[in-house]
Amino acid sequence: MLEQKDFGTPERIADEDVTLEIDGMKVSVPRGTSIMRAAGMCDVNVPRLCATDSLEPFGSCRLCLVEIEGRRGYPASCTTPVEPGMKVHTQSAKLQALRRGVMELYISDHPLDCLTCSANGDCELQDMAGKVGLREVRYGFEGRNHLAESRDESNPYFAYDPAKCIVCNRCVRACEEIQGTYALTIIGRGFDSRVSAGKSFMESDCVSCGACVQACPTATLQEKSVTEMGLPEHGVVTTCAYCGVGCAFIAEMKGEEVVRMVPYKHGQANEGHSCVKGRFAWGYATHQDRILKPMIRSRITDPWREVSWDEALDYAASEFRRIQEKHGKNSIGGIVSSRCTNEEGYLVQKLVRAAFGNNNVDTCARVCHSPTGYGLKQTLGESAGTQTFKSVEDSDVIMVIGANPTDAHPVFASRMKKRLKAGARLIVIDPRKIELVDAPHVKADFHLPLKPGTNVAMLSAIAHVIATEGLMDMEFIRQRCEEKAFLQWRDFVSLPENSPEAMEEVTGVPASLVRGAARLYATGGNAAIYYGLGVTEHAQGSTAVMAIANLAMATGNIGRSGVGVNPLRGQNNVQGSCDMGSFPHELPGYRHVSDPATRDLFEHAWGVHVQQEPGLRIPNMFDAALDGSFKGLYCQGEDIVQSDPNTRHVAEALSSMECIVVQDIFLNETTLYAHVFLPGSSFLEKDGTFTNAERRISRVRKVMQPKAGFADWEVTIELSKRLGYPMDYRHPSEIMDEIARLTPTFHGVSYEKLDRLGSIQWPCNEEAPSGTPIMHVDHFVRGKGKFIVTKYVATDEKVTKRFPLILTTGRILSQYNVGAQTRRTENVQWHEEDVLEIHPHDAEERGIADNGWVKIQSRSGETVLRAKISERMQPGVVYTTFHFPESGANVITTENSDWATNCPEYKVTAVEVKPATEPSSWQKSYARFRKAQHELLASS
Amino acid sequence: MDMQNLIHMANQIGDFFETIPDHEESLSGIANHLQRFWEPRMRMQLLEHVDARNGEGLKPVVLEALRIHRGDLIAHH
Numbered sequence A: 001m002l003e004q005k006d007f008g009t010p011e012r013i014a015d016e017d018v019t020l021e022i023d024g025m026k027v028s029v030p031r032g033t034s035i036m037r038a039a040g041m042c043d044v045n046v047p048r049l050c051a052t053d054s055l056e057p058f059g060s061c062r063l064c065l066v067e068i069e070g071r072r073g074y075p076a077s078c079t080t081p082v083e084p085g086m087k088v089h090t091q092s093a094k095l096q097a098l099r100r101g102v103m104e105l106y107i108s109d110h111p112l113d114c115l116t117c118s119a120n121g122d123c124e125l126q127d128m129a130g131k132v133g134l135r136e137v138r139y140g141f142e143g144r145n146h147l148a149e150s151r152d153e154s155n156p157y158f159a160y161d162p163a164k165c166i167v168c169n170r171c172v173r174a175c176e177e178i179q180g181t182y183a184l185t186i187i188g189r190g191f192d193s194r195v196s197a198g199k200s201f202m203e204s205d206c207v208s209c210g211a212c213v214q215a216c217p218t219a220t221l222q223e224k225s226v227t228e229m230g231l232p233e234h235g236v237v238t239t240c241a242y243c244g245v246g247c248a249f250i251a252e253m254k255g256e257e258v259v260r261m262v263p264y265k266h267g268q269a270n271e272g273h274s275c276v277k278g279r280f281a282w283g284y285a286t287h288q289d290r291i292l293k294p295m296i297r298s299r300i301t302d303p304w305r306e307v308s309w310d311e312a313l314d315y316a317a318s319e320f321r322r323i324q325e326k327h328g329k330n331s332i333g334g335i336v337s338s339r340c341t342n343e344e345g346y347l348v349q350k351l352v353r354a355a356f357g358n359n360n361v362d363t364c365a366r367v368c369h370s371p372t373g374y375g376l377k378q379t380l381g382e383s384a385g386t387q388t389f390k391s392v393e394d395s396d397v398i399m400v401i402g403a404n405p406t407d408a409h410p411v412f413a414s415r416m417k418k419r420l421k422a423g424a425r426l427i428v429i430d431p432r433k434i435e436l437v438d439a440p441h442v443k444a445d446f447h448l449p450l451k452p453g454t455n456v457a458m459l460s461a462i463a464h465v466i467a468t469e470g471l472m473d474m475e476f477i478r479q480r481c482e483e484k485a486f487l488q489w490r491d492f493v494s495l496p497e498n499s500p501e502a503m504e505e506v507t508g509v510p511a512s513l514v515r516g517a518a519r520l521y522a523t524g525g526n527a528a529i530y531y532g533l534g535v536t537e538h539a540q541g542s543t544a545v546m547a548i549a550n551l552a553m554a555t556g557n558i559g560r561s562g563v564g565v566n567p568l569r570g571q572n573n574v575q576g577s578c579d580m581g582s583f584p585h586e587l588p589g590y591r592h593v594s595d596p597a598t599r600d601l602f603e604h605a606w607g608v609h610v611q612q613e614p615g616l617r618i619p620n621m622f623d624a625a626l627d628g629s630f631k632g633l634y635c636q637g638e639d640i641v642q643s644d645p646n647t648r649h650v651a652e653a654l655s656s657m658e659c660i661v662v663q664d665i666f667l668n669e670t671t672l673y674a675h676v677f678l679p680g681s682s683f684l685e686k687d688g689t690f691t692n693a694e695r696r697i698s699r700v701r702k703v704m705q706p707k708a709g710f711a712d713w714e715v716t717i718e719l720s721k722r723l724g725y726p727m728d729y730r731h732p733s734e735i736m737d738e739i740a741r742l743t744p745t746f747h748g749v750s751y752e753k754l755d756r757l758g759s760i761q762w763p764c765n766e767e768a769p770s771g772t773p774i775m776h777v778d779h780f781v782r783g784k785g786k787f788i789v790t791k792y793v794a795t796d797e798k799v800t801k802r803f804p805l806i807l808t809t810g811r812i813l814s815q816y817n818v819g820a821q822t823r824r825t826e827n828v829q830w831h832e833e834d835v836l837e838i839h840p841h842d843a844e845e846r847g848i849a850d851n852g853w854v855k856i857q858s859r860s861g862e863t864v865l866r867a868k869i870s871e872r873m874q875p876g877v878v879y880t881t882f883h884f885p886e887s888g889a890n891v892i893t894t895e896n897s898d899w900a901t902n903c904p905e906y907k908v909t910a911v912e913v914k915p916a917t918e919p920s921s922w923q924k925s926y927a928r929f930r931k932a933q934h935e936l937l938a939s940s
Numbered sequence B: 001m002d003m004q005n006l007i008h009m010a011n012q013i014g015d016f017f018e019t020i021p022d023h024e025e026s027l028s029g030i031a032n033h034l035q036r037f038w039e040p041r042m043r044m045q046l047l048e049h050v051d052a053r054n055g056e057g058l059k060p061v062v063l064e065a066l067r068i069h070r071g072d073l074i075a076h077h
């Protein structure tokens, strides 16, 4: 097994080292380090129960006592910091006796069923009993004990068995310090004290992050999978395949079966923490719904036919070629998955460019962070966030705009909360009262609850205050930014019409709040902006991203730790798929297809002609399909039918196409319109890399054979071969070598280096051989930073008498996007359907009851959901998630999009909501269609 | 493709570049954006609309940009 060494107390960083002696060995450690940790560093492991190095020391178990020359008594080594010249002894007869005494007390109230305990072999209590040489227990087991207390099995993934609890408090502290949820307390005193989540874990505030389970030294808090399957036999470090935080895990295995996923302490993105999805919701990977055989059919009304890989691939290739002959080279395209690896994304775009011979390739970043790519490239020069996650530890002011990190980026949110609890100030700009506004021990200094669709107005108003109140960092601007553009921007934002007072009517936020927030951002020290899809998924998404970059440049908050512009990216590999050239206008490394030097490079390497014109973006593909000029699509690992806006429009477009090839692990909604189904492979079944929101490239490692026989990259190679363009790679590392050769920001990346360093943040090349945690340090990637005038333009999606409410969409912690994975896990226990959140006033006006059915109508369509009356919403705004296909959240959203990138305006749809008694006509017809499609599958 | 949608998207682009104080820059900004991000069939269709219907529905600044930079917007293959 991969051991994660525990030093007992956290690492300390200090300018100065302290030298001391432990059991006769000299050791130098940073000032502030505990004796226990210093001992661990010279491989002396002092016995302990209440200490673990992910938590601050607590000093309750008294097992870690040591002797210090010249000092009386037996101080606890976990809570005693080192001092220069100290001489420490960790072993003596007296210490032995004391420790045995302590152990004896613990064991006397502990069931002695070690042999049958699920943690047998992985229990610190057991280890310590051995270590202190406990041989007998004098108190007997007849006295008062907790052995009969009942277990709490309410959480689907872990159980709590109070009989085994030693009240070390580690779980309580993990929940507070690491996760920041405060779901657990110790109730009772002395002998009666017990860990409590209130009634039960499921009824508590617990978010099932697993931090307490990880911290528990005994089997008290234990994964149910371990209880069922027994302890794992080997472990492999890999990367979570859910979100853009990119947490590292050890996949703990028994043969080819996963026993549990344990957060990896040395994972630089998560530092040993996890959320419910990565930690527990991996069961989808082996779910019975996985489709493991290729299938084809010539029309979408035909039954599916199971065929061999050869037949399926031959058919797909011949169809693509037939379509191109009939409708032209540009009549087909491909979609790169943001869920697959970098190497797989690279191959799909290569297939489109080299084998299809066009640039019709896009990725789901189109519908999420494409404005980030555009906006940051224009202003700063690189299409990526500027910081490393760790940078948040140096922030004094944190501004969160249009993001809900506690739900969507939970592990990073915990890191952020930790900093906020330690004193950083917080500004939240969001229509909803997101959790951070008022969480346990975290309160926003300012919450600006703006009307959806008015981000640019708000950002201009903030800029107005900074520019007109003399809060700009003129030195930074003079040295680092283009002067002419700066002056234009300054004059623009200083106009009276951009003042918070003038914008009050647009944003709905009192000017005084905006002024206060702007002053805090500009003058509060290191200020960092974190933003999400609430910024990008708007008609002015790209404009808002540029407005954010303007703010950072104007206040000099860029180019060092603690500051910066940080997009919280959604999918596990959405950063990577963009980096790999999956946009129709860019080759890998964000180089425009019209650039002759770049094209030349790729043409030489690939031996083909690369088109110099941009290809179709996903929404353009749909439009072109309806137009009759786009007929074939290779869609790897993406569900465009469920996730793209205006479902009816998408469905019509797809129905008009002649060959849609879907490569996925499940029969997703897009498959209902497909002609070829190629089984995909989960992240457990392949090697590769993912790149997270901080540009961190991490390894994905294969722990089992691909269930359908091939990893996704192998399937792309097979398809390419049949299109007459063979690709010769034996392993994904060779694909990465090619990427590195052809992409300046990846020149220094290799699997060997990834294995050595753990992970690498690009750019990684000759100038930065170990990568770049923080960008734009001395100068911007584009040379000088460019301010851009960002005028507010109201969206066309306006509320009217007919559609008086604004619908905005988002996601929640336990479910993931289209839900294909999480819906197939026990996570449904937290969220079993999408609901419409509505403010009490709006509900009352319409006679809507909590939990009652409501019909939501927009100009695109209508659907029916249950209502949840909630004060988190402001009046006039309703909210829903889009995790379940039958909810049809995207039946309502419109095809309005960002002006620069066509990123859909998911966050603003004018709707009306009314009580309803039955599903909408769309839901009924879609249900019929789905049922028919599933029958076509069954009859195959 | 749906002409109304193309016009709408082109006008949105116009809204953005119109705010640049220098008019020439606005025009080249619009044309450059279309050239770099719009697939040729979308550009060509928009240009046809300019010819056939005088660019009906397009903002003046967009129409001007299309006319002045027409040469750059024609597809290269």
Ligand code: SF4
Pocket: A164, A165, A166, A167, A168, A169, A170, A171, A172, A195, A212, A215, A216, A217, A218, A220, A221
């Ligand atoms: S549940 Fe585990 S971590 Fe929590 S107090 Fe009991 S033994 Fe310690």
Ligand code: SF4
Pocket: A171, A174, A175, A176, A179, A181, A182, A183, A184, A197, A205, A206, A207, A208, A209, A210, A211, A212, A213
């Ligand atoms: S699982 Fe996480 S949130 Fe739940 S009690 Fe444990 S530490 Fe707290």
Ligand code: SF4
Pocket: A240, A241, A242, A243, A244, A245, A246, A247, A270, A274, A275, A276, A277, A278, A279, A409, A410, A411, A412
């Ligand atoms: S925060 Fe994201 S990457 Fe980390 S475990 Fe959760 S879903 Fe996975």
Ligand code: FES
Pocket: A047, A048, A049, A050, A051, A058, A059, A060, A061, A062, A063, A064, A065, A076, A077, A078, A079
């Ligand atoms: S480990 Fe030091 S007191 Fe418990």
